[in-house]
Ligand code: TYD
């Protein structure tokens with residue numbers, strides 16, 4: 001059998017070369033090439049070689065299978081994002097910027113699961129046990145029966161987990177682990193992949209749920225969580241703005257529950273506190289009706305969340321007017337500005353536009369189009385919408401407004417928070433919230449004329 005040759009693979013485009021180089025020949029990206037040692041293959045060159053495989057039992061789709069048992073932590077926001085609790089033998093990746101609060105979240109989570117009766121192990125590769133203990137003390141978790149260890153060698157971690165066979169193992173973080181079977185530095189693509197693969201395999205084999213922490217990084221030096229997303233069952237991202245105390249735990253992939261679900265937390269001096277009514281939090285501190293401020297009734301995952309869009313429009317001193325967006329898509333803003341200009345005759349040339357979602361929230365729903373347009377118009381025309389008006393609707397390129405999903409849930413949440421008015425597309429179903437007067441608009445031109453008296 002020929003000696004298995006080392007090859008170099010680009011982590012972005014998958015281009016394979018025999019020599020390392022700083023720049024990928026395939027896609028031109030820098031610092032993306034990593035060494036890859038092919039797995040030693042078994043007898044026979046192909047899978048159907050001389051050695052016989054084992055026939056895998058096949059079954060009908062209709063075969064009865066019990067739903068996987070779930071373990072709740074009692075931390076409602078965490079359980080919700082996991083899809084009503086943790087499934088045994090699952091592998092979960094929790095990604096996020098360094099310093100956003102992943103270790104805090106998982107220490108609190110592990111403590112909650114342990115208090116609920118699960119056997120929990122927390123292995124830190126980044127901090128010494130004394131540091132983790134100090135944090136636990138500050139968070140008031142010292143009474144929780146969590147077993148703590150500090151280790152970065154994968155072989156030692158797996159041996160420990162085999163011996164303990166816990167229900168839950170938290171590994172903080174995947175970038176610090178190293179496997180002695182792979183000849184590259186901890187944090188490299190090859191190491192991160194190999195370690196994640198061994199740990200997910202361990203989870204399936206042993207029934208232990210494994211939670212991997214992964215730092216999101218922009219440089220190619222340390223491999224980000226993206227390279228292991230496909231190996232795990234659930235991918236959660238912990239996000240938030242550094243300056244804000246709100247933190248969102250967002251599920252972007254979940255084999256055992258709804259994706260796009262969010263859990264809302266607040267970072268306090270005593271750790272992360274759950275926020276069970278995010279709308280009230282996102283709207284707190286809202287001033288009197290102000291031009292440029294519009295409340296959007298959105299849906300995040302399975303629940304309605306209200307938040308505030310703020311726009312500022314000012315004459316520009318630059319040749320190319322500024323478009324600055326926080327919490328919303330820049331391309332989508334350009335589209336709405338173009339529709340306002342082309343269909344409604346409201347130009348923004350020579351005007352700087354700033355758009356911000358209050359509270360550090362990030363909105364991706366097209367249903368926020370109308371709220372964005374209303375905030376822009378309100379800022380430009382210096383007309384404030386009533387403070388108790390909620391807005392939602394999708395805008396098409398023709399300037400028409402399109403009804404959006406879950407209209408009634410949006411209105412019910414707004415009603416619960418004391419709103420009495422709403423601006424929505426014509427054709428929206430509005431029966432569920434009798435306390436709200438809904439102004440139904442067929443298109444953006446009508447909104448410009450009837451609501452803002454412009455155009
Ligand atoms: P950490 O969990 O260490 O972040 P990560 O593991 O994602 O790198 O959290 C670090 C930040 O959280 C740090 O800047 C301090 C802040 N923090 C609090 O504000 N309150 C607390 O009780 C704790 C433990 C941390």
Ligand code: MG
Nearest residue numbers: 102103126172
């Ligand atoms: Mg950490």
